[in-house]
Structures are given as C-alpha cells and as structure tokens.
Amino acid sequence: MTSLSARSVSVDRGGRAIVKNIHFELRAGEALVALGRNGAGKSTLLRAIAGFLPLSGGELTHAGEASEAPLPELCHYVGHADGLKSALTASENLEFWARMLATPSSGESLAPSQALHRMGLKRLADFPVAYLSAGQKRRVALARLFVSPRPLWILDEPATALDVASQEILGEAFARHRASGGMIIAATHAPLGLIDAAVLDLSATDAGAIGNA
Numbered sequence: 001m002t003s004l005s006a007r008s009v010s011v012d013r014g015g016r017a018i019v020k021n022i023h024f025e026l027r028a029g030e031a032l033v034a035l036g037r038n039g040a041g042k043s044t045l046l047r048a049i050a051g052f053l054p055l056s057g058g059e060l061t062h063a064g065e066a067s068e069a070p071l072p073e074l075c076h077y078v079g080h081a082d083g084l085k086s087a088l089t090a091s092e093n094l095e096f097w098a099r100m101l102a103t104p105s106s107g108e109s110l111a112p113s114q115a116l117h118r119m120g121l122k123r124l125a126d127f128p129v130a131y132l133s134a135g136q137k138r139r140v141a142l143a144r145l146f147v148s149p150r151p152l153w154i155l156d157e158p159a160t161a162l163d164v165a166s167q168e169i170l171g172e173a174f175a176r177h178r179a180s181g182g183m184i185i186a187a188t189h190a191p192l193g194l195i196d197a198a199v200l201d202l203s204a205t206d207a208g209a210i211g212n213a
C-alpha cells in the first residue's frame with residue numbers, strides 16, 4: 001500500500017455523530033497522530049479505519065501493492081485492550097497472532113521468538129501472560145506488529161504503561177517500519193517520538209484539522 005486517503009469521513013456511535021467530516025492523506029513512510037481531549041473521537045476514528053466500525057459518511061481509499069485487499073487486511077490494530085489470552089504464554093500468544101495475521105504483503109516478518117526478543121521479552125517468552133506486568137503485557141501486544149508484515153499500523157495509545165527503554169524500542173520500530181515504506185496512524189495524549197508526523201486534532205472542530213506536528 002502506498003497511500004491512504006480519507007475523504008469526509010464520519011462515524012456515528014450510539015446514534016450520535018462522533019467523528020465528523022475528517023480528511024487526510026497518508027503516503028508510504030508517513031505518520032499521522034490523532035490528538036484531542038478525552039472523548040474527542042480518536043479511538044472511534046482508529047477503529048473505523050481498522051474496519052471495526054462502519055463509516056456513516058465519506059470514504060477511505062488505498063492504493064499500491066495489495067490495493068485489491070480490503071483495508072483491514074492491510075492493517076495492524078493495537079487498541080487499548082491488549083488482546084492477549086492470559087492462560088497462554090507470551091510465545092503462544094504470538095504464535096496465535098502470526099497465524100491469525102498471516103498476509104500476502106511483502107516485508108519483514110519475524111518468528112514469534114524473535115519478535116519477543118525485539119521487545120526485550122526473550123526471558124519471559126514461556127511465562128503465562130497472566131503473570132506479566134501491565135507494561136510487559138503491552139510489549140507482548142506490540143510484538144504482534146513484527147510477526148506479520150502489514151503496511152499500516154493503527155495504534156491507540158501504544159506507549160501506555162511502557163517504561164523508557166520500551167518506548168525507545170517502539171520508537172526504533174516506528175522508524176524501521178516507516179523507512180521500509182510503512183505507514184502509522186496513532187492516537188496519543190503523550191509524545192510518541194513521531195516528531196515529523198502530521199497532526200489531526202479532533203478536539204476543536206467538526207472537521208478534523210490537519211497540520212504539522
């Protein structure tokens with residue numbers, strides 16, 4: 001995928017218009033950061049792009065490699081919930097995600113053990129997830145980004161509970177993904193190190209205002 005365009009995108013929840021008339025254009029290697037107060041609609045927009053919520057208006061279009069594939073198949077989505085099975089080990093969770101997220105997209109793909117190693121979790125690979133701390137669980141959840149190459153990473157508050165070292169690992173992963181032509185859309189209240197990202201501020205207006213970070 002080499003580009004993603006949002007044109008007049010709107011999303012309703014519970015009968016209310018939450019996201020209204022959003023426009024953005026994202027090209028290979030670029031990042032977009034969604035900002036805004038609690039309840040502004042950041043998670044709603046991200047979930048709609050990932051295919052978990054329908055659009056009530058507008059359209060999302062993508063072009064480039066695998067453009068015939070539906071957008072959700074080209075995305076990694078890591079939301080507020082870690083999406084882990086607590087009775088399974090970190091390794092077993094990653095093996096599940098590697099099978100679940102298998103994709104025809106080209107790009108780097110790590111074995112589950114390598115993905116855990118990259119997130120500094122090698123020592124904990126055989127621990128049941130239930131025994132891990134909040135930050136360690138978050139690192140397992142993020143390790144799924146590496147087990148299957150997907151061009152668009154959609155990340156809702158990805159740095160929540162991460163210590164400084166893990167935030168640095170995440171920053172390196174962002175840089176590597178973008179250098180290989182990947183795209184990132186992230187919602188955050190704290191800096192993510194995506195300093196050259198475009199910013200979509202969902203707080204202020206009905207129409208998402210796009211500018212530079």
Ligand SMILES: Nc1ncnc2c1ncn2[C@@H]1O[C@H](COP(=O)(O)OP(=O)(O)OP(=O)(O)O)[C@@H](O)[C@H]1O
Nearest residue numbers: 013014018036037038039040041042043044045187
């Ligand atoms: N399942 C739902 N049904 C109805 N309304 C919902 C639902 N989920 C969220 N909302 C409403 O949508 C609005 C936007 O919520 P959303 O989670 O997208 O905000 P956010 O910008 O991500 O907030 P935060 O910074 O707190 O994570 C809120 O007013 C919320 O009450």
